[in-house]
Amino acid sequence: MTTAIRTVDWGTLRNQLNWVNDLAMRDLSAVFQRSLEMDPRMAQRYLEEAVADIVATFGGDAALLTEGWLDELMPERVPQVASGTPSIEQLTKQVSWGTAPLFTGTGNTLLRLSSVVQQHVFGAERDTVKAFAEANSMRWARVTRGDGDVCEFCKVLASRGAVYGSAARASGVGMSGRENHYVGTTGKFRGRRLKAGRIRGEQKHAEKYHDHCRCVVAPSGGGLSLSLPDRTSQYQEEYDAAVRLIEGPITMAKVTAAMRQLKK
Structure with missing residues (x-):
């Protein structure tokens, strides 16, 4: 029996990830605006917790979307979930870098933090696919925006x-x-x-x-x-x-x- 060839719907996948990322950016912008009312040290601690929550929420959503996408494409394959959200130590280090402009006056804090959050939203998709590919002895390709x-x-x-x-x-x-x-x-x-x-x-x-x-x-x-x-x-x-x-x-x-x- 011939196996049906299934095709990846790039438009839908990317639109879903962009939507999740946009929601994450909206929440990040809101907490950043609140942090402007605080002194730099308090703002940094507040943003450490806020960014960790945002990454856990929207990175988790991106991972779930990807798992569902993989399950629809290849239901007969071994399911595999990526390792999960980044460690608190990693996020603390990244937020410390992101909030450095609060202390130095040089750089764009919101832009830096948005790069951190986006890294983990899209990273959740990448990590989930790579774990799936590894579990099923498959290869993977990189696809640009x-x-x-x-x-x-x-x-x-x-x-x-x-x-x-x-x-x-x-x-x-x-x-x-x-x-x-x-x-x-x-x-x-x-x-x-x-x-x-x-x-x-x-x-x-x-x-x-x-x-x-x-x-x-x-x-x-x-x-x-x-x-x-x-x-x-x-x-x-x-x-x-x-x-x-x-x-x-x-x-x-x-x-x-x-x-x-x-x-x-």
């Missing part, structure tokens, strides 16, 4: 499709580099050209998400069609064009710099 405001770092990782998974799958940096190029049976040397292959994306790269990053991840395999957005192919083309500008070993830093140069 759809509004065009995507950094080059995320483009490189998203362009690879569903290659991430276990630490073993994503631990190497398969740097393309260059190799000698010879012609046919004559063996005539024709110079140097790019090797086949591309930056694999070290695990430390694959797991990185910058401030305000809205990348999501999705599992691949088991009769599931990712139906990656068309922009994924565009990222591949941008990557290839950037690599042609690079001399010497190909690194993530060099590739992202070349991609930014091509945009000018």
